[in-house]
Amino acid sequence: MWLPQEVIRRKRDGERLSGQDIGRFVAGIADGSISDAQVAAFAMAVLLKGMALEERVALTCAMRDSGQVLRWDLPGPVVDKHSTGGVGDLTSLVLAPLLAACGCYLPMISGRGLGHTGGTLDKLESIPGYQVEPGIERLRVVVAEVGCAIVGAGGGLAPADKRLYAIRDVTATVESVDLITASILAKKLAAGPDVLVMDVKTGNGAFMAQPGQARELADSIVAVAQGAGVRTQALVTDMSQPLARSAGNALEVLEAIELLGGQVRSQRLWDTTLALAGAVLELTGASVDEARSRLLSAWHNGTALQRFQAMVTALGGPPGLAAEPLRWLPQAPVQRPVWPAQGGTVTAIDTRAVGLAVVALGGGRCRPGDALDLSVGFSRLVFVGEAVGAERPLGWVHAASDSAADEAAHALRAAYRV
CATH class of the missing domain: 1.20.970.10 (Transferase, Pyrimidine Nucleoside Phosphorylase; Chain C)
Known part of the structure; x- marks a missing residue:
C-alpha cells in the first residue's frame, strides 16, 4: 500500500x-x-x-506532467528564456520579438512581480486590451502566426506547481534550490520548448545575491532541463543596479518599444538581451557570429518591432501601440526629477531598495491580489559611474500624488551612493 x-x-x-x-x-x-x-x-x-x-x-x-503539456509542429525551433527576476529587467519584451524575427517560435510563459522584482505579465497588462491569459488554443494560434506570445500559465499548465508554491511561500521553504528548479522548469517545460536559456541574476537586486548561489541554481537548472530532454544553457548576469533606465510597468514597456525601435537607453540592457538571444540561436545550431548578425539585422530592419506589434494586436492590444506608445500606455499625473543631495559620481545603487520604492508607489503588490497602478515608477535612472548634480537628476519619479512622489524621491536618494 x-x-x-x-x-x-x-x-x-x-x-x-x-x-x-x-x-x-x-x-x-x-x-x-x-x-x-x-x-x-x-x-x-x-x-x-x-x-x-x-x-x-x-x-x-x-x-x-500534472497538467497539459504542449506539443508543436512548426517550421522552426520552439525556444524560450527565463529570468530569475530583478529591477528594470524587461529583456523578455525585447528578446521574444527579436527571436521571432529570426525564425524562432516562443510560447513564453511568464509570471507576475514577486517581492521587489517586476513581473512581465504586470508590464504587459499596462497595454490596453492585452490578454495575458488567452487560453491554450489562442496561444497556439498566436505563436504559429506571429512567432511569439508572452502569456501566463493559466490553470492548464503545471497545476501542481501552483499549489506547491503557495504552500512553500508560507512555510519558509522557498529557498530550496531543488524546489526552485522544479518550480521554474515545470511551467517552462510544459510549454514544449526544444531550447531553453536561463538568465540567473546575482547582485543586490537579485534573489540569489551571492554569485555562488546563482551558479548553484544555474547548474541545477541546466542539469535538470537537459535531463528532461531540453537543450539548455544558463547565463549568470549582473543585478547590482537596475538593468533598464526605467523601473515600473508601463515605463518599462515604453523603454522596450524604444529599444526595439533603435534607441539604446541602457547599454547593459541591450548587451544582456543580445547575449541571451544569441545563446538561444547558438543552441539551435547557429555560430556566434551568425547569431549576432541575424539579431542585429532583425533589429536594424524593423522586423523585431513589427513582431512585437503583431503579438500585441493578436492578443487584443491596440494596433498603433508601437507607433504611438504614449497615446496608449497609462501615464502618472505627477512626473518630476529626483535631485541628488549632492553632486558627484554614482558609486553604488541599492537595487532592491529601488524595486521596493516602485512597490510602495503602487507598482507592485504588498499583499496577494492587490490592484496595481501600472503608470508609476521611475524613468531616466542613472547608473554606476555616471555623474549627477544640478543639471542631471538621479531619475524621474512617476507617481499618483505629490505626497507619494515625495516619499519615492526620498527612497531613491537613499538607494544611491554618490
Whole structure:
C-alpha cells in the first residue's frame, strides 16, 4: 500500500526517492488527495535533506506532467528564456520579438512581480486590451502566426506547481534550490520548448545575491532541463543596479518599444538581451557570429518591432501601440526629477531598495491580489559611474500624488551612493 507519509519519512531521513514515489506524490498535490500539511512536510524535508539529480528530474517532470503539456509542429525551433527576476529587467519584451524575427517560435510563459522584482505579465497588462491569459488554443494560434506570445500559465499548465508554491511561500521553504528548479522548469517545460536559456541574476537586486548561489541554481537548472530532454544553457548576469533606465510597468514597456525601435537607453540592457538571444540561436545550431548578425539585422530592419506589434494586436492590444506608445500606455499625473543631495559620481545603487520604492508607489503588490497602478515608477535612472548634480537628476519619479512622489524621491536618494 502506497502512503504519502512514508514518502515524507524517507526524505526526512535522507533517503533517495524513486521516480514512481515522486510521481504519485505530485499527482496527489495536483488532485488534492494529499493534504496541505503533508505537502508542507514534504517541502521542508526536501529543503533540509536535498535531492539527487535523478530526484530533481523526476520531480520536475512530474510537475510538468500534472497538467497539459504542449506539443508543436512548426517550421522552426520552439525556444524560450527565463529570468530569475530583478529591477528594470524587461529583456523578455525585447528578446521574444527579436527571436521571432529570426525564425524562432516562443510560447513564453511568464509570471507576475514577486517581492521587489517586476513581473512581465504586470508590464504587459499596462497595454490596453492585452490578454495575458488567452487560453491554450489562442496561444497556439498566436505563436504559429506571429512567432511569439508572452502569456501566463493559466490553470492548464503545471497545476501542481501552483499549489506547491503557495504552500512553500508560507512555510519558509522557498529557498530550496531543488524546489526552485522544479518550480521554474515545470511551467517552462510544459510549454514544449526544444531550447531553453536561463538568465540567473546575482547582485543586490537579485534573489540569489551571492554569485555562488546563482551558479548553484544555474547548474541545477541546466542539469535538470537537459535531463528532461531540453537543450539548455544558463547565463549568470549582473543585478547590482537596475538593468533598464526605467523601473515600473508601463515605463518599462515604453523603454522596450524604444529599444526595439533603435534607441539604446541602457547599454547593459541591450548587451544582456543580445547575449541571451544569441545563446538561444547558438543552441539551435547557429555560430556566434551568425547569431549576432541575424539579431542585429532583425533589429536594424524593423522586423523585431513589427513582431512585437503583431503579438500585441493578436492578443487584443491596440494596433498603433508601437507607433504611438504614449497615446496608449497609462501615464502618472505627477512626473518630476529626483535631485541628488549632492553632486558627484554614482558609486553604488541599492537595487532592491529601488524595486521596493516602485512597490510602495503602487507598482507592485504588498499583499496577494492587490490592484496595481501600472503608470508609476521611475524613468531616466542613472547608473554606476555616471555623474549627477544640478543639471542631471538621479531619475524621474512617476507617481499618483505629490505626497507619494515625495516619499519615492526620498527612497531613491537613499538607494544611491554618490
